[in-house]
Amino acid sequence: MAEGIQGRIRRRRVFSERKDILNMYNDAELVKRYRLDRAGILLVTDFVRDAITPPTGRNRAIPAELKVITTLRYLATGKMQLCNGDDIGMTQQAASKMITQTLDALVTPPAAFISRFVKFPRMQDEIRQRKAEFREIANFPEVVGAIDGTHIRIVAPREYEAEYINRKNYHSINVQVVFDARYRILDVVAKWPGSVHDSRMWNECGLKEGFENGTIPRNCHLIGDSGYPSQPWLLTPYLQPRTEIQEAYNRAHKRTRCVVERGIGQLKRRFHVLHGEVRVSPAKTSQIVMVCAALHNLCKERNLDLPDEPDIGQQQLEDRPEEPNHIQPFVPDGVQGGILYRDNFATLHFQPEQ
Structure with a gap:
């Protein structure tokens, strides 16, 4: 009985340390890794912030800037998403989910991101x-x-x-x-x-x-x-x-x-x-x-x-x-x-x- 109760005890979640990318690197280093400088990353984030920002701060919610940075790293390198997660301190599942969410937001018409930068x-x-x-x-x-x-x-x-x-x-x-x-x-x-x-x-x-x-x-x-x-x-x-x-x-x-x-x-x-x-x-x-x-x-x-x-x-x-x-x-x-x-x-x- 005691073993059953003990088996049902929830394991404590262990959170990886998230890296503060925007303050870790200067503009030249950001461009090398993510193809955009700090101002450019923030500009992209502002287009989709409302769509990708979680409604609450529960469970150490991932900020919009980090979701955009993860997506940029994937696009810039073509690396496996597991490696992207390792780069900024999160699981492969989390990296995959945020890349999908950010791509969806960037191509959704209300964000107007594509039409702002690609136009005849x-x-x-x-x-x-x-x-x-x-x-x-x-x-x-x-x-x-x-x-x-x-x-x-x-x-x-x-x-x-x-x-x-x-x-x-x-x-x-x-x-x-x-x-x-x-x-x-x-x-x-x-x-x-x-x-x-x-x-x-x-x-x-x-x-x-x-x-x-x-x-x-x-x-x-x-x-x-x-x-x-x-x-x-x-x-x-x-x-x-x-x-x-x-x-x-x-x-x-x-x-x-x-x-x-x-x-x-x-x-x-x-x-x-x-x-x-x-x-x-x-x-x-x-x-x-x-x-x-x-x-x-x-x-x-x-x-x-x-x-x-x-x-x-x-x-x-x-x-x-x-x-x-x-x-x-x-x-x-x-x-x-x-x-x-x-x-x-x-x-x-x-x-x-x-």
């Missing part, structure tokens, strides 16, 4: 600035953004597993991203399985609708590779240039388009979780991509450095041969109009010097 320019002053920045690269005019797709490797999902196998034969989310000339993200779509072609993602995205319905002003163009359909607002290269004008257009197009490839490289260098296999559901992986995109722009806004790692130089990208497009892109109605528009655009802007 619509005001004329912003558009003129983006065009001028792109023109500095290779004298390619009227461009506000460079578009491409990138695959984020994921663990095989339980549902619709085959749809997530991409053409390189691994499971992924195919992410559509648009960068400006300063490597800031203007638009990101992170919901499509890896088997979906870039052109289909483009034809069903809200940004394309904005070009079509006029909410994005006229004379704005994106620049993309041959996997996309040629359209009056999406300029693609000539597959077989036949004239000096077309060759000059292609040279400038290739140099200008390097922006998106370098931008994707910067995003993945900054947030290593996007480098390897993300071992969560596709839906949660999509959240991770969206949050990383917004955080990348916040880092740009605060002029925070990238991790000190090798980068692909501009010249290396320009010298790299084009990869053949193994899958025929989906061709929408009206593509001939896009091809004719490109011909007129090239003739207008790329006449050979006399």
Whole structure:
């Protein structure tokens, strides 16, 4: 009897010591570990404080700042969540729960975090600035953004597993991203399985609708590779240039388009979780991509450095041969109009010097 009573006695809970991260490190050390400085971490926390702060202080409730820091550490390193918990003195279960809660809060519309930092320019002053920045690269005019797709490797999902196998034969989310000339993200779509072609993602995205319905002003163009359909607002290269004008257009197009490839490289260098296999559901992986995109722009806004790692130089990208497009892109109605528009655009802007 006594043994039974003793067995029912609750064990005393042992709490790990929590580290005061914001006061342990200076700004440079915080950026190295969490990609944001102290002010940036507090800014992100303010967006979601109400959503992730517990209603009471019972049981040593975890403060909002620590939840954000734990999430940033996971995104920055891609480490197993157990290691994240060890870093700041908590269990793997607690770390996993707070990362999920914080990601949910950051992508929830009332927080307005994503829309605050990832937005396509619509005001004329912003558009003129983006065009001028792109023109500095290779004298390619009227461009506000460079578009491409990138695959984020994921663990095989339980549902619709085959749809997530991409053409390189691994499971992924195919992410559509648009960068400006300063490597800031203007638009990101992170919901499509890896088997979906870039052109289909483009034809069903809200940004394309904005070009079509006029909410994005006229004379704005994106620049993309041959996997996309040629359209009056999406300029693609000539597959077989036949004239000096077309060759000059292609040279400038290739140099200008390097922006998106370098931008994707910067995003993945900054947030290593996007480098390897993300071992969560596709839906949660999509959240991770969206949050990383917004955080990348916040880092740009605060002029925070990238991790000190090798980068692909501009010249290396320009010298790299084009990869053949193994899958025929989906061709929408009206593509001939896009091809004719490109011909007129090239003739207008790329006449050979006399």
